[in-house]
Amino acid sequence: MSHETVYAELTDWIKRVHALGSVGELLAWDEQVNLPPGAAEQRASQLAALAGAQHAAASDPRIGAWLTALEGEAASLTADQKAVVKNARRDFDRATKLPEEFVREKAAQGSRGYHAWARAKAGDDFASYAPVLARNLELAKREAGYLDWAGREYDYMVDKHDPGMTAAVIGGLFDELKRDLVPLVKAIAASKLKPRSDALRGFPIDGQRAFLREVTQRLGFDYDRGRIDVSLHPFCTGTGSDVRMTTRFKEDEPLDSLFSAIHETGHGLYEQGLRADQLGTALGIHAGMAVHESQSRLWENQVARSRGFWRCFEPRLRELFPRQTQGVSSDELYLAINAVTPTLIRVDADEVTYNLHIILRFELEKKLFTGALAIGDLPAAWRESAEGLLGLTPPNDREGVLQDVHWSDGAFGYFPSYCLGNMLAAQLWYRALSLRPDLEKDFAGGDFTWLLGWLRENIHAQGRRFDALQLARRVTGEELSPRHLVRYLRERYGRLYGAEGEKGWVERAEG
Ligand SMILES: [Zn+2]
Numbered sequence: 001m002s003h004e005t006v007y008a009e010l011t012d013w014i015k016r017v018h019a020l021g022s023v024g025e026l027l028a029w030d031e032q033v034n035l036p037p038g039a040a041e042q043r044a045s046q047l048a049a050l051a052g053a054q055h056a057a058a059s060d061p062r063i064g065a066w067l068t069a070l071e072g073e074a075a076s077l078t079a080d081q082k083a084v085v086k087n088a089r090r091d092f093d094r095a096t097k098l099p100e101e102f103v104r105e106k107a108a109q110g111s112r113g114y115h116a117w118a119r120a121k122a123g124d125d126f127a128s129y130a131p132v133l134a135r136n137l138e139l140a141k142r143e144a145g146y147l148d149w150a151g152r153e154y155d156y157m158v159d160k161h162d163p164g165m166t167a168a169v170i171g172g173l174f175d176e177l178k179r180d181l182v183p184l185v186k187a188i189a190a191s192k193l194k195p196r197s198d199a200l201r202g203f204p205i206d207g208q209r210a211f212l213r214e215v216t217q218r219l220g221f222d223y224d225r226g227r228i229d230v231s232l233h234p235f236c237t238g239t240g241s242d243v244r245m246t247t248r249f250k251e252d253e254p255l256d257s258l259f260s261a262i263h264e265t266g267h268g269l270y271e272q273g274l275r276a277d278q279l280g281t282a283l284g285i286h287a288g289m290a291v292h293e294s295q296s297r298l299w300e301n302q303v304a305r306s307r308g309f310w311r312c313f314e315p316r317l318r319e320l321f322p323r324q325t326q327g328v329s330s331d332e333l334y335l336a337i338n339a340v341t342p343t344l345i346r347v348d349a350d351e352v353t354y355n356l357h358i359i360l361r362f363e364l365e366k367k368l369f370t371g372a373l374a375i376g377d378l379p380a381a382w383r384e385s386a387e388g389l390l391g392l393t394p395p396n397d398r399e400g401v402l403q404d405v406h407w408s409d410g411a412f413g414y415f416p417s418y419c420l421g422n423m424l425a426a427q428l429w430y431r432a433l434s435l436r437p438d439l440e441k442d443f444a445g446g447d448f449t450w451l452l453g454w455l456r457e458n459i460h461a462q463g464r465r466f467d468a469l470q471l472a473r474r475v476t477g478e479e480l481s482p483r484h485l486v487r488y489l490r491e492r493y494g495r496l497y498g499a500e501g502e503k504g505w506v507e508r509a510e511g
Contacts, residue, residue: 003073007081010066011281013057014088018280020054025237029244032231055103058095067092080283083465087282090163097146106139110409117408126379126397129408133375136410137368154369157413162288162420164467167366170416173423174359177482182389184489185353187499188340189391195339199328203254207320212247212261215313219299220452221245221265222272234260236267236296240276240284243268254321255337262304266296269452273460282464289414290468291459293421294428301351301422302429302488303451305338308440340493342390344399351422352493355485356389358419361404365412424472426485428455431476 024047031043070077070085077085113132120129141153149156155166217223226243236245245264249257270286278284286292303309314333318325325333340350346357364381367373373381382401387393394400406414433439436450458475472480493499 001069003070003076006066006069007077007084010063010070010088011084011278013060013063013066014084014091015278015280017054017057018285020050020057021280022239022242024050024054026242026244029237029246032233032235033229033244033246055095058091063088063092064096080465083282083463087285087464093147097148098143099146102139102142102146106143106410109135109139113408113410114405117402117405121398121402124396124398124402126402129402130375130378133378133407136407137375137412140410140412141369154366154413157365157369158416159413161414161417162290162468163464164469165288165290165416165420169469170362170420171366173480173482174362174416174419177355177419177423177485178359178389180482180486181352181355181489184486184494184499185340185342185356186391188352188493188497189342191497191499193335193497195335195341196328196332197339199332199336200254201252201324203251203321203324205249205251208249208254208257211317211320212258214316215258215304216261216265218312218446219262219265219269219303219448221268225272226268228261228264234264236264236271239271239274240279241272243271254324259300259304263296263300266299267292269299269455270295270460273456274463275461278463285464287459287462287464287466287471288468289417290420290424291471293417294424294468295421295455295459297351297422298425298428298455302425303443303448305351305492306440306443307334308443310334310337311444312446335496338493338496340497342392344386344390344392344394345403347403352489353390355419355422358415360385360389361415362419365415369412420468420480423480423482423485424468426488427472427476427478427480428459429488430484 027043027047027050031040031047035043067085067089070081071089074082074085109132113136116129116132120126140157144150144153144156147156149159158165158167158170213223213228216228221243225241226238226245228245228247230248231246232248234245234247236243238244245261245268247257247261247264270292274286275284310330310333314330317333328336338350340352342353343349346354346361349357360382363385364373364378367381368375368378379397379401382397383393386400406412432451432454435454436442439451442448442450459471462471466474469480472478
């Protein structure tokens with residue numbers, strides 16, 4: 001058989017495995033959006049049956065034979081084919097190297113872990129949760145061992161979410177970011193300028209829904225190939241021609257639903273921009289969580305918190321909500337959109353302090369994996385870090401170490417992606433601005449096509465040919481660096497809050 005025939009067989013099979021997985025995603029979406037309350041058990045068994053079928057397909061021995069044949073003929077493969085084979089090998093190893101018994105044990109522990117966490121959080125009882133964390137840590141290390149990452153267990157966890165990334169690289173980037181960010185947050189906290197927390201109240205849900213639909217459509221989300229619904233926690237799933245986003249609505253927090261929707265739109269635009277004929281192969285799958293998050297953050301923050309964006313949409317907001325916006329000046333609105341208030345809770349954090357929440361988790365995770373930190377000492381270590389980074393001390397573990405769900409099912413190594421995504425978003429933003437300095441004027445005129453086209457070509461259409469570090473290098477001409485994020489935060493927030501030794505509202509004066 002020629003290697004072209006083998007390659008065609010492999011990719012057909014990969015696409016089929018991906019199609020099975022996407023059915024599971026659809027069922028999971030439906031569970032969050034539509035499921036009747038009495039159907040939870042039935043849905044769980046549907047999902048389990050499907051996961052079994054998908055795992056069987058993903059670990060089919062023929063894949064191994066195809067891969068071995070293609071790897072033996074690497075010299076005759078194109079660069080794209082090599083990328084596809086490399087990613088397929090990664091997936092195949094992960095599907096086949098974990099003993100079945102281990103996979104079952106981990107799934108059961110994940111479900112137990114979630115309930116133990118929920119109970120511990122409700123009762124502010126870390127001690128009852130500590131054995132679960134110990135077990136999850138042990139399972140994570142065992143998993144790394146099965147996949148030949150023994151001795152580099154935390155790197156394995158990081159690589160799982162962000163192929164090619166390592167704890168050492170992240171540590172270097174975060175140290176640099178921390179050095180500049182901690183003083184900026186302190187300066188903003190000391191600013192006399194305070195956002196009015198009561199500025200926006202009583203926005204009817206129907207109007208909010210209409211507004212965010214207009215906004216996300218204008219940004220480029222294709223509603224012929226996707227939709228938006230309501231769920232408890234906003235998310236985005238699906239890919240290619242069927243992307244499902246969600247948001248949530250609160251009458252007194254219209255910016256929450258809008259910015260959640262814009263964030264998910266960034267994810268959705270990425271998925272809609274993948275090559276539809278290659279879904280599931282390295283040519284038609286996202287490059288990892290950091291790159292995914294760079295897309296959601298770029299649209300949410302650099303674009304939708306800009307002056308240009310609001311020049312376009314503020315008149316429409318006032319038109320739809322004349323009574324609610326009557327007593328709110330343009331400057332007050334813009335400050336509410338760019339409110340910075342340090343908080344103990346990651347999910348409530350603004351985009352400046354958010355990064356410090358991530359650094360805190362990364363540093364603790366890393367120490368848990370090396371053994372430098374014992375699980376029993378975690379609550380105290382958390383308090384100490386929160387004090388040092390955020391200037392706030394959690395009064396209890398509910399607002400400290402127990403606040404996040406991630407570790408309860410062993411999702412270590414996931415947090416850094418959020419902050420790496422913020423870094424990459426800022427770096428991409430300045431590159432885009434250097435190519436098109438009038439980008440914000442485009443936005444003011446309601447035109448987002450240049451930016452989307454540029455991202456489509458340079459990020460979305462690239463699939464997983466390159467990892468986050470390679471993409472940063474290729475698209476921006478330099479290594480991934482926190483200095484662009486620091487520059488962006490200083491330019492937007494330092495100026496706005498007068499925290500850079502200038503008067504507040506400098507942005508307004510500059511028009
Ligand atoms: Zn996201």
